[in-house]
Amino acid sequence: MPEIPDLNIFRKNLISKLVGKTLSKLTILIDRQLKVPEAALKEAFEGQVLTDIKRVGKELHFSFGNGHQLGVHLMLHGTMYWYEVKNEYRFTIAELLFDDGTGLAITDWQKAVILTLDPKPVKVPDAMAMPAGYLKKVLPKSSHLIKTVLTEGKTVIGIGNAYVDEILYEAKISPFSIANKIPEENIDVLTKAIKTVLTKAEHHILKNFPDTITEKERDFLQVHRPRETQTLSGEEILKAEIKKRKTYYTADQVLFE
Known part of the structure; x- marks a missing residue:
């Protein structure tokens, strides 16, 4: 499972390549862990500019210009890969294709990756931001x-x-x-x-x-x-x-x- 050190690096590299681009198409190939219909995710994110990506615990939250967020929890075996225009990675859970042809494939052979529409705020501190004492x-x-x-x-x-x-x-x-x-x-x-x-x-x-x-x-x-x-x-x-x-x-x- 990716943890804080891994996710901080992932976040930096995702921001460098994706922030400022418009999400043209969101495709869900495996919806086992979805709590909302795919249509709700597409409505919230397609056509929107990605403005930021934050790490919240062991999740990455993708923020878009309309205020919606996509939460991604990679769980134990989830992995992200770049692709150009067409994704050929096996075990893909979701594809995010941006307006310049850059694609992000989220895969998991266990099909356990969790995608969340507008994740709820977390009430306990992050391990790297605990209050004194x-x-x-x-x-x-x-x-x-x-x-x-x-x-x-x-x-x-x-x-x-x-x-x-x-x-x-x-x-x-x-x-x-x-x-x-x-x-x-x-x-x-x-x-x-x-x-x-x-x-x-x-x-x-x-x-x-x-x-x-x-x-x-x-x-x-x-x-x-x-x-x-x-x-x-x-x-x-x-x-x-x-x-x-x-x-x-x-x-x-x-x-x-």
């Missing part, structure tokens, strides 16, 4: 595992399965720690780790895949390494499952319970 206020109220709290989208948005493992590894906190058992000083470390890990990851992707809207770069990750037995530092990677999420961590991550 925010986690100190909210974590003591939760008796859930810290990995669940950081990924479920009810406390903070934008963090997914891969990067939460990286963040907890950086903070040296076990993913099995109970949120309200984590001491204040460790919450400070966790808060810093969130920004550090996500910022470094974005810089890495920007350096190695500056023009990408498809790559979900993971080879540089420290502990979330499904095919490896050791971290980049040589520590043994322990593997488990938390609420059906594959989880990777090390023995020196402290368990608070």
Whole structure:
């Protein structure tokens, strides 16, 4: 699943190529996840100028001149590709064709990509824009595992399965720690780790895949390494499952319970 570092790069490159252009045609090839008829999407967006693209958590919101927004959640396997005039990519969910012939194909072999007409405002902060002391206020109220709290989208948005493992590894906190058992000083470390890990990851992707809207770069990750037995530092990677999420961590991550 693309997370904050990936989506920030995707957003930049999409803006560079699409903003200011008019959407000539929107085609929905698979409507399994649509909550409104295709006709409603076409009416809202066709013939409109794309004015901006924002990242909201793990979604991209395409804003058009008439005030409507198209929300795109790529889910686990959703991918975007450029095409010129004609799209030949398999498993296409939707095609956005602009007035200069530039096309954007949104694909997903699992057919799980979610497209939303005018997404509702999000009430919790983004992981990269948390108010000062925010986690100190909210974590003591939760008796859930810290990995669940950081990924479920009810406390903070934008963090997914891969990067939460990286963040907890950086903070040296076990993913099995109970949120309200984590001491204040460790919450400070966790808060810093969130920004550090996500910022470094974005810089890495920007350096190695500056023009990408498809790559979900993971080879540089420290502990979330499904095919490896050791971290980049040589520590043994322990593997488990938390609420059906594959989880990777090390023995020196402290368990608070």
